[in-house]
Amino acid sequence: MKPSQSRQVTIFDVAEKAKVSIATVSRVFNNNPLVPEKTRKRILAIAEQMKYLPNSSARTLAGNQNKTIGVILPVIYGIFFSDFLYGAETRARESGYHLLVTSVQNNDSELLTLLGKMNGVADGFLIYYPQPGIEKLLNHIPQGKPAAIIGKELKDSRFFSFLIDNFNGAYQAASYMLNQGHRKITLVTGEKKNLDAEQRKLGFKKAISDLGGEEVKLQVLEGNFKQNSGYELAPEIMREKNRSTAVFFSNDGMALGFYEWMSEKGMKIPEDISVIGFDDIEWAALLQPGLTTMKFDIVRMGRDSVSEILKRIADAPDQTPVSPVVYQTRLVQRGSFIPLRN
Amino acid sequence: MKPSQSRQVTIFDVAEKAKVSIATVSRVFNNNPLVPEKTRKRILAIAEQMKYLPNSSARTLAGNQNKTIGVILPVIYGIFFSDFLYGAETRARESGYHLLVTSVQNNDSELLTLLGKMNGVADGFLIYYPQPGIEKLLNHIPQGKPAAIIGKELKDSRFFSFLIDNFNGAYQAASYMLNQGHRKITLVTGEKKNLDAEQRKLGFKKAISDLGGEEVKLQVLEGNFKQNSGYELAPEIMREKNRSTAVFFSNDGMALGFYEWMSEKGMKIPEDISVIGFDDIEWAALLQPGLTTMKFDIVRMGRDSVSEILKRIADAPDQTPVSPVVYQTRLVQRGSFIPLRN
DNA sequence: CTGAAAGCGCTTACAG
DNA sequence: CTGAAAGCGCTTACAG
Numbered sequence: 188m189k190p191s192q193s194r195q196v197t198i199f200d201v202a203e204k205a206k207v208s209i210a211t212v213s214r215v216f217n218n219n220p221l222v223p224e225k226t227r228k229r230i231l232a233i234a235e236q237m238k239y240l241p242n243s244s245a246r247t248l249a250g251n252q253n254k255t256i257g258v259i260l261p262v263i264y265g266i267f268f269s270d271f272l273y274g275a276e277t278r279a280r281e282s283g284y285h286l287l288v289t290s291v292q293n294n295d296s297e298l299l300t301l302l303g304k305m306n307g308v309a310d311g312f313l314i315y316y317p318q319p320g321i322e323k324l325l326n327h328i329p330q331g332k333p334a335a336i337i338g339k340e341l342k343d344s345r346f347f348s349f350l351i352d353n354f355n356g357a358y359q360a361a362s363y364m365l366n367q368g369h370r371k372i373t374l375v376t377g378e379k380k381n382l383d384a385e386q387r388k389l390g391f392k393k394a395i396s397d398l399g400g401e402e403v404k405l406q407v408l409e410g411n412f413k414q415n416s417g418y419e420l421a422p423e424i425m426r427e428k429n430r431s432t433a434v435f436f437s438n439d440g441m442a443l444g445f446y447e448w449m450s451e452k453g454m455k456i457p458e459d460i461s462v463i464g465f466d467d468i469e470w471a472a473l474l475q476p477g478l479t480t481m482k483f484d485i486v487r488m489g490r491d492s493v494s495e496i497l498k499r500i501a502d503a504p505d506q507t508p509v510s511p512v513v514y515q516t517r518l519v520q521r522g523s524f525i526p527l528r529n
Numbered sequence: 530m531k532p533s534q535s536r537q538v539t540i541f542d543v544a545e546k547a548k549v550s551i552a553t554v555s556r557v558f559n560n561n562p563l564v565p566e567k568t569r570k571r572i573l574a575i576a577e578q579m580k581y582l583p584n585s586s587a588r589t590l591a592g593n594q595n596k597t598i599g600v601i602l603p604v605i606y607g608i609f610f611s612d613f614l615y616g617a618e619t620r621a622r623e624s625g626y627h628l629l630v631t632s633v634q635n636n637d638s639e640l641l642t643l644l645g646k647m648n649g650v651a652d653g654f655l656i657y658y659p660q661p662g663i664e665k666l667l668n669h670i671p672q673g674k675p676a677a678i679i680g681k682e683l684k685d686s687r688f689f690s691f692l693i694d695n696f697n698g699a700y701q702a703a704s705y706m707l708n709q710g711h712r713k714i715t716l717v718t719g720e721k722k723n724l725d726a727e728q729r730k731l732g733f734k735k736a737i738s739d740l741g742g743e744e745v746k747l748q749v750l751e752g753n754f755k756q757n758s759g760y761e762l763a764p765e766i767m768r769e770k771n772r773s774t775a776v777f778f779s780n781d782g783m784a785l786g787f788y789e790w791m792s793e794k795g796m797k798i799p800e801d802i803s804v805i806g807f808d809d810i811e812w813a814a815l816l817q818p819g820l821t822t823m824k825f826d827i828v829r830m831g832r833d834s835v836s837e838i839l840k841r842i843a844d845a846p847d848q849t850p851v852s853p854v855v856y857q858t859r860l861v862q863r864g865s866f867i868p869l870r871n
Numbered sequence: 872c873t874g875a876a877a878g879c880g881c882t883t884a885c886a887g
Numbered sequence: 888c889t890g891a892a893a894g895c896g897c898t899t900a901c902a903g
Binding site: 214223226247 | 888889890891892894895896897
């Protein structure tokens with residue numbers, strides 16, 4: 188009386204029970220119109236009853252498209268990527284596709300493992316890996332599969348890029364700070380090896396050197412894009428001596444950590460210091476005061492990148508190189524930033 | 530001069546170039562210790578040079594474990610699920626596993642499609658599908674694969690459940706409101722067919738009928754767990770006539786929409802009305818005033834459920850039924866709620 | 872330590 | 888409209 192062997196029920200089991208060949212069963216599950224409605228119904232009923240579910244690996248191996256897009260992100264966590272995924276998933280779903288989502292944390296060999304795991308499963312790739320090594324790694328992407336790359340322009344025409352206008356966004360932020368009279372300014376960067384962070388840093392510094400005069404004092408602190416780094420750098424930013432009047436955080440997450448510290452210490456934004464962030468993630472507007480920040484449309488970026496992948500999957504042979512899509516940033520003014528008062 | 534055929538490079542290509550059999554190449558990629566280090570290095574080098582990546586579908590079909598857990602959520606979007614995924618992904622990564630994440634929106638046949646897509650790809654399942662039909666659907670989960678089910682207790686010992694203590698949490702919220710002197714109370718529910726929402730509604734109403742006296746006026750409004758439903762119901766909640774002094778939103782998301790409306794109209798929380806939410810998602814603490822809410826540890830739930838799946842994958846035959854893990858809720862007091870003043 | 876061969880569960884020309 | 892058969896790219900006893 189042992190329980191029935193828990194072997195997977197396969198197409199053979201269904202075929203046998205239905206007294207047809209496996210080819211016919213396969214046709215039913217692929218909506219092949221050659222199968223007459225009556226047969227189709229009968230087989231579907233039997234399959235349902237046997238709880239048959241086609242094995243995806245087998246289907247894919249045998250040459251079927253899998254209607255799956257492999258997505259690799261730095262982290263799955265947080266509103267920023269949540270917004271991105273939202274755009275991407277909604278678009279994929281519209282075309283009957285699904286997302287296979289994983290994350291890689293600054294680790295080249297892990298990226299390779301993941302690419303491998305998705306190899307033979309995903310019909311296309313969406314990769315957000317803002318690390319210097321990305322170019323070399325991309326060579327490992329399976330031939331003939333389209334891949335959208337976020338955040339890095341590549342020469343290889345197999346890929347197509349979606350870029351955030353980090354440089355100009357940060358440039359804009361710095362100009363605005365200068366325009367509003369600030370002369371003692373702090374820049375909080377992200378990690379050195381994060382490409383987005385680097386570009387923002389360069390843009391910011393460029394604006395300071397282009398537009399700031401002799402008298403501008405720029406303090407540069409290295410953060411890591413995470414909330415707690417904004418918190419931890421706060422004492423340094425707010426030290427008494429020669430304190431800046433305005434601070435730019437290279438992403439909103441760090442600004443949030445800073446808000447926490449300020450509120451704990453009973454200090455006021457923007458009275459004690461003006462703050463600008465980058466990203467405009469959802470809660471930037473919910474903070475008290477609202478966070479002035481450089482906005483770009485992350486949901487849209489997720490959406491557009493999947494659109495392009497789907498287009499490429501459909502027109503496989505036509506791999507014409509395209510110029511990257513660049514998402515502009517714009518300043519969103521809220522209460523966290525005020526002009527310098529003399 | 531056409532470009533080299535973009536056929537996938539396979540294990541045969543590598544074997545040929547290395548002058549070994551495919552068995553040996555396979556062993557190298559499976560870290561089989563029988564292969565001497567020298568051969569191993571050589572083959573790895575050749576594979577690297579040829580950009581060979583094993584085909585996952587083929588590996589899985591041939592009997593390999595895929596080190597992948599299939600995750601099905603109602604939505605990928607928003608902090609609530611982001612937190613859940615964070616816990617789940619972190620835990621999976623610790624054991625060298627990855628998550629295959631997709632979402633299903635209240636659509637039984639889509640759930641089946643997804644289960645199919647993951648069938649033969651995922652070694653285990655993590656399913657959060659708070660819909661009534663879930664029991665029947667679960668029969669389709671491939672035999673012998675462990676599956677953690679969030680939010681629904683099941684008799685079938687193949688599955689193990691993780692539950693949020695919705696009923697008691699809502700009960701607690703209502704008692705607190707009563708204790709604090711409120712007698713005119715509004716309950717904003719989620720959608721009828723959402724199981725979490727239903728349990729919260731029942732718990733809330735039970736407390737009112739257990740503990741509230743004759744004089745308690747309960748207004749019940751149906752929302753849908755989304756931010757805009759809190760916004761849209763706000764006029765009804767804040768109507769002049771017989772206005773409640775306190776409102777319970779069945780999740781924090783709806784409370785957020787309510788905050789927006791209140792701020793637009795220049796009305797004050799908690800002066801004009803006290804507010805309690807449910808979930809304690811990240812920004813509940815960031816709102817102004819902070820949102821009083823029923824907290825439970827969603828990150829932990831993601832983590833624990835993956836842990837249990839991994840345990841089951843490791844001890845495949847031992848499918849002893851376990852009682853569900855229940856995540857208790859507790860009241861987190863912030864500024865959005867004050868006692869009724871006479 | 873290594874190779875030949877069966878098998879994983881499907882799809883898809885091909886022939887009828 | 889339907890079936891027999893080859894093939895997708897791998898893993899794993901089995902034999903040596």
